[in-house]
Amino acid sequence: MSLPLIDVRAWRQFIMVAEELHFGRAALRLNMTQPPLTQAIAGLERHLGVRLFDRNKRHVQLTPAGAALLPQAQDLVARALALPEQARAAASGEVGRLRLAFVSTVGFGGLPGWVRKFRATSPGVRLELTEATGDVQLQWLRDGRIDAGIVLHAHEEPAPPGIARQTIGQEPLWLALPQAHPLAKAKTLSFEQVAGEPLVLFPRAILPAVYDGLQACYAAAGQPLKVEQEAIQMQTIVNLVSAELGLAWVPKSVSQLQRAGVVYRELQETPYLPVCETSVMWVASQETPVLNRWLQVLGETRS
Incomplete structure (x- = not known):
């Protein structure tokens, strides 16, 4: 033998x-x-x-x-x-690789803490992070280029077919205003005060339900969306507000981005104003032990 x-x-x-x-x-x-x-x-x-x-x-x-x-x-x-x-x-997911994409807004919120905790509890996992908008992440998931994505969407917006989703947190939309704008001096603002102002806004393609919610809110007030300029990244939107191109609706967490010439205001209760939800999404049929460990970390730190 x-x-x-x-x-x-x-x-x-x-x-x-x-x-x-x-x-x-x-x-x-x-x-x-x-x-x-x-x-x-x-x-x-x-x-x-x-x-x-x-x-x-x-x-x-x-x-x-x-x-x-x-x-x-x-x-x-x-x-x-x-x-x-x-x-x-x-x-058990203690070793391996996790390819994770995220939207820029979570960089102002929970992402640093989630990453620290995951690396502390799973030092044998190689974490690969890539910033991308939600529409790009969805395509990457379907192509197998990432294992999970952290996205921003409207509250109670249904997940795409074949995609599992776990809510991490919710936050309202706040308004970013040029510091030189007359309304920036007010401590409280109503929607009626800002409804006619030009906007710096994200394209509908990257946040369709939030965009549509804003459009419905303006329509209810008898005003169209006056989009002066579109930009994809929230940092860019805030910079364009600083350049006095218009006002911008941003998730509350973005207010942590302190930019010279920009102030943030929470509006008085406004009907139809959409609420933003942050979720992690993945292909429902492709859960792995490493992914489950990441989901556990997010579940323990949900805001």
Whole structure:
């Protein structure tokens, strides 16, 4: 019967003899008798087609081939012995990779804390972060380019087909105003005061339900959306407000972005004004142990 090339037991026997340079002592360490060990080493040598030991009745010495193979055999056996623990760690999500995309708004909110906690509890997981809008994330999920995405959407907006979603938090829309704007001096604002103002707004494609909610809110007040300028990133929107191109509706968390020339105001209760919801989404049929550990961290820190 031929000996498999990757036979951990045979290589472990070789290592013991190489370390002891004595078949009797090596056999004791292996809890076996000497004759089967001698036969096993001879069989390994026949299989390899090289001699691993020079031996006679007085001494045992590694051949150059045996000395060259010893470090590799030790590494092979060490990695083989580690496989069961690695398998358990992979099954529990303690090791692996998580490819995560996120919208820019969570950078002002919970993302730093979530990442710190996940890295502290799962140091064996490689976390790969990419910023992207929700529409891009959805395509990446379907293409298998990411494992999960953190998105912004309207409260109670249904998840896309085939996509699972877990809510992380909710927040209202606040208004960003140029500091030089006359309304910026007011401590409280009503929707009627700002409804006729030009806006810097995100494109409908990246937040369709929030955009439609705003449009409905303006329609209820008898006003159209006066979009002066569109921008995708919230940082860019705030910068354009600073340039006095218009007012902007932003999630409350963005108010942590302090930009010279910009102030933030919470409006008095406004009917139809949409509420923003932050969620993590993933392909429903592709949950993994690593992803489940990430979802657990988010569930423990939901705002």
